[in-house]
Amino acid sequence: MASLKGIDWDAARARLGRLAAAHEEGDTLSPEAASALLDERARELARPPSPELAPGTLREVVRFRAAGQRYALESRFVLEVVRPSEVVPLPGAPPALRGLTLLHGGVLPVVELAPLFGRAPTNSTGPLLVVGKDQPELGVRTEEVEEVTLVSSQDLLPPPATLADEAAGLVFAAERDGVLLLEGAALLADGRLTFDLSDEGVV
């Protein structure tokens, strides 16, 4: 009984008044503010999902140096690191193809990255990264293979705009200290790393 008497009608009316005012305010969003809000939402929706750079993604990479540039390649594309005893050059080969070497009794083409980036190859004799998906496809000549580390996507920057066009597809990100992260699948699919040295011009 006492509780019925205890209703503070004034307070209740004041609260209703505030709610009504707030409701009215919400309806009267200025056109600019509304369109800005909608634009913001549209942008949010239109943004492509970017798992490549999703925060917190860790990937394991092999870091190496070739022709003075430091690179990193995801370790799932690196099958082995070997030091070949010899690399036999092929007549008429382009600068990217250093020659052939033997790996487990089979022939492995040895390639240089620098020509793909529009630079001259150096005559380094460092270890080869044996690159491939399921089987060895290419031996990438390096000056030095540095380490295998984990890279967090949060630490990555977009690749530099100064990169030569023909190399843009090969790099998906860069690190603050200038290391270029190579896209393994693009590297393996690059037409410049499949060679057809015909007899033309020689016969």
Add this chain to the structure above:
Amino acid sequence: MDRDRLAQALLATFLEELEGHVVSLNRDLLALEREQGTPRAPERVASLLRTLHSVKGAARAASASLVETACHRLEEVLEPLRDGRTAPPALYEVCFAAVDALDDAGRRLGAKQELAGSPLEALLPDLERAASGTPAAPPHAPPPPKAPAPQERAPADAPLPPPPPAAGETLPVRVSAQKLDALLYRSGELRVAALRLEGRAETLETVREELVRLREVVRGTEGETALRRAESELARVARELAADRRTLGGVATTVDDEVRRARTLPFVEGCAGLERTARDVARAEGLQVRLEIHGGALELDRSLLQSLREPLLHLVRNAVAHGLETPEARRRAGKPEEGRVSLSARLRGNRVEVTVEDDGRGLDLGALRERARARGLEAPDDDSEAARLAFLSGLSTSAKVTEVAGRGVGLDVVRAEVEALRGTVEVSSREGQGARFTLDVPLTLSTLRVLLVSAGGQTLALASEGVARLVRLSPDEVREVEGRPTWVAGDALVPLASLADVLGLPPGPPRQRRGAVVLEAGTARAALVVDEVVAEQEALVRALGPRVRRARHVAAAAVLPDGRLALLLNPASLVRAAGGRPSASLFPSPATRATRRRLLLADDSPTTRALEQSILEGAGYDVVACADGAEAWERLQASGADALVLDVEMPRMDGIALTEAVRASPRFGRLPIVLVTARGRPEDKARGLQAGASAYLVKSAFDPTSLLETLRRLL
């Protein structure tokens, strides 16, 4: 083989089917017996006949003729019951016994046993009698002998009476060819590693010798004992290493052999399908043929068999369609009506000879000659030469173009395919007695005899079979023809080029006489000048892989026994490239020859002496080689020289003493002297230069260019 497998598969299916049929036969027979005379009986009979018909058909396909006959008889027995007639119990007995016997026959066939002497065979006469007259003549005579039938059944219901002898046998394992190839690569790697170990043992030996020398120096000090200990320890390690190397080498070789063996198949498997082909062609042509395979057990490389399939298929088709006569014609010729085509394989050294022979009419040499002439070709008189015309495109012997045996494209394709295997194909033919094609192919496609040459500082491999000969050319054997160097061979002018030049490698030094390999590709020849012919040996052949689709003048990679890789060159493309090349300087120009310098060379090691002599002569010097300083001094006094190249350590008179003597002589005092030695210490060098040497070269850093460069500077 194919057929056997097919038959095996068919039999397995048949036996599976038979089990079900036996069940339904029993069921229907029982029902019929119960319901005979009722309207449902004909339906049962129809069902029984349907089932028997299926069994009969399947039995025929599986070549189980006894089963087929038995079913046929049973059908005859049951057929009269179709119209609702009743049958005496004896007839049912026979039928049940027959079904049991069928069941038994199925088990026997499954256990690969003959049906001769089986209950089914024993039952056939009874079935026949029952079929001939429904009122069976011996009304109750048959049942007693049928008594064994239920007994037959009893053991069948117990486990299986004839258990296949599968106990102690190991199960065969299916391994893909690719896996075996991968295994072969790995075992090759193992062999190479074992070979390298040999080199390591030699290194250890050198170290040990070094220790011995060192111990001489410290003789009498504390170090001597320590060194002696180290020395014996080293000797022990070397011994153990040598033993391990032998073991490893042996195992590696055995593994390699075993893997290679695992990759082989019997020849007869490579002939799978040929018998069927022969039969089909014969049937289409109204001929009769029997295909024989000899040497079917010969184990051959799988890839070789695969590559031989097409050529053999062509040859068998040809032999039947063009070789064999009609049965009638054969009879007239006094031959059996059935023609014979025989395939045989045998080993000849490291090659395989495969022949395809028929006993037909033989090649029509007259027609071949005619066609050759019609196409403006020479028609050889010699029969064996004429037979070879069959390999030319468009000279098929058969006038009629048949559906099966190609349209005159067969034999030239066969030859191309066999040559791609680095093989040859020959034909011989006797009129009215048949033709014989002989294919000669290397035993394995994965190894090859190669000639190793060096050009432009690179070692290169050439398939030995593509090299016609090796020659040494002097300038007067080479002429310029239309601005191109040409070798005047005895019978022809052969284009000449430098291999280094063709391959775009740096040229070797011009020499007085040049070694050259004469390559042959079809009818074309070319001589390619090389720096050196290194060796001839066996090599593993490896494809360049998917990444290198085509390579200039390079066919594949050759893996040499020491594990090194050499490019295997393509003779055909080299021959094409060699013609049409402007002249390169293969020989020293006449001007340099006119001023040939005379060098006096002294070294007590015959090997080093020969090496240096060849380098110096190669560079265009006249060389007088001497075994020691004293001899060199005499020769110098006798005939003079333009410069001296001397070893330091030599018996009788060493290089230092000779240098001092030359410097002291008024006549030769100003001659350039180059000391070449193994002693690389600064004090040795100082001593040599003090004695008056013009240059001092250390052998460990010895390369021909530094010696030649030094001489060029001094002269």
